[in-house]
Amino acid sequence: MTATWDVPLTEIHMSDEDVAAVMDVYASGWLTMGPRTKEFETALAAFSGVSRAVAVSSGTAALHLACRAAGVGPGDEVIVPALTFLATAHAPRYCGATVVLADATSEHDPNVSVADVERRITPRTRAVIAVDLFGTSADTAALRLLCDRHGLVLIEDMAQAIGARRRDGAPAGSAADLACLSFFSKKQLPLGEGGAVLTGSDERAATVASLRSHAMTSGTWDRHRGHSESYDVVDIGHNYRLDEPRAALGLSRLRHLGDDLAARRHAVARYRARLAGVDGIALVGDDVDVACSSHFAFPVRTDTADLRIALRSELPVRGIQTTRYPVLSALAEYAEHADGSHPSATTFADRHVCLPLWGGIGDDAVDRVCDAVAAVCGA
Template identity: 40%
Template sequence: MLLVAEPILGPEEKTALAEVIDSGWLTMGDRVRAFEQAFAEVHGVEDSVAVNSCTAALHLILHALGLGPGDEVLVPALTFVATANCVVYVGATPIFVDIESADVPLMSLADAEARCTARTKAVILVHFAGYLADREAWRDFARRKGLLVIEDAAHAPGLRQVGTFGEAAAFSFYGNKNMTTAEGGAIIARDSALLETIRQARGHGMTSGTRQRLNARTPTYDVTMLGFNYRMDEMRAAIGLVQLRKLPGWNEVRSRLVADYRQLIAERCPSVTVPFQQPRLSTFHIMPVVLPAGVVRQEVIDHLRENGIQTTIHYPPVHLMTLYRELCPGVQLPRTEDFALRELTLPLHPRMEAETVELVVDTLARAVQAETVVKAVA
């Protein structure tokens, strides 16, 4: 089965893990700190905070910024549910915003403005599929409305422009991401005081960690704020240090594969559209396409699967999920809903080659053609 996403792990990661085991120190320590510094350098900032997931990263950012009950936070519905969940974690209310269009499935600035109220305090921008939102437009909007800007950069590690939109950015190293630590995440913020608050909050609000107390030869510590158990461990950091060195090359491979996809889809199944026709900065995390209206997506999925090709969907709209229909009733986002009904995510990862892309596109073309013929006969 050709998978939608596939991590690349090899001898270097195994060696890094063995070194951690041999060291006898497994919890947050020197390797976590080294990974934080290396990740910060890649993104052109002074420092970062490593955590155990992107969900933890988003929660910590919202918590450290003081968002809470009575506050509203603008979020896209075309995202993984964690983006909205983290707003609920701090007691605030997610306000779902439509996408701009099927070609630009990023949060609509016009719809965001229409949904702003006196209670709106922040906006979470999701760099869907690795494509960056329009920084200057959103920064101007935030200044006019007095909003905090948070980046959900789960799809976009490795670009220096990420983390420059506003207060902080959250990253994911889950197993299907551009780089992985199996589970894991990180935060960058240009305000050092905000970053230090986040750093302390990730470890129960304690004033020192276990490794720090060992080096300082004193067992005492204090708790000066509410905190959480969101730490990264040494094994994940060790994998992350290896993966981070490979990230630029992997992102470049993704870029070439997406270019191949765009060309072949235009030639061989032009009724299928590929979002983001206009070039913009991207890490090319996933390969979303939009099927023609009337084509039964499940039939296309089944056809590809029968030919050994996995596909998936990014994303079922969050506002239509049972929890959020109950928490936020009556939300209608027509562009998001139409996109989500016709979107299909094709395989994209650095293990693939140009020939693999050609195989996927040819199989997709046959599937769509078969569906079109069936529809015409019916």
């Protein structure tokens, strides 16, 4: 049976402009790695405040290629947050490296602890991957200093944080050697699939651009235009290309992303005002975080795991969809890390619920969710 929701976790609305942009590509007859991809990369770099953006087929592909561009390989260790989506931890393992999980900052702050990252650095550590969980930037300024002291590469997983800023006002991703975006359907810039690597290094951008297309020295579009007669292959690359219809959709939707993020902040502010006095519910972050985050999701923390279970059980009965993120060590593939050394991440994972949020969610829908949460909490 397919569930139907009165208030889903997220919704995607395609404008006539979006649809026309994609149909123009199909009418053109050129469907992969052409002029729209290049234009999308240029616009994406400008929006993100970096010099280079390389579009790829997914956020996971972006993380994998960022690790390769960072020189991650067998024998290396890469430190990643214990609380993140599994792709963050999979990417270094694709390169043959060992993953080391770091704890969250606290039971109330789910982003990675800089102090715990430092504690886990060894002579084998090659890189640190910071994650901007739920759209709120990790403390990448402090992680930048830490990585510089130890000669490490800093990769920032911005899959949930396009358009976010750090607490000091700098763009998310600006402190990292490489930053990774995702354009999966639930993200703020939804293309269905897709991702990008952001960097200020021409050399690393060239590496990512090469590896995304089998490490070939020229692409089909170059040969189509007569810029190259043939090609060579200079490494073991991958088929991580972004197609032209998604690039065109990205260009169309990127023009309105600022408005979408502003609407998300409005909804979050309403959520926070309505839920501030509800017993058993703690809000995540503060007013600065609200202003700086790009709000991929709206998590609340419950005082007890039982209340989290009640919300996850009762809200769907009322037609409201929710979700939560498990700590990585709770997954069978990462069970060897369930050693009790990530208590803050584990507690947050056990006690948080993500409520519905998207750019077009109305005040009435937010109020309905808040009323339901208060009812379950006995308010």
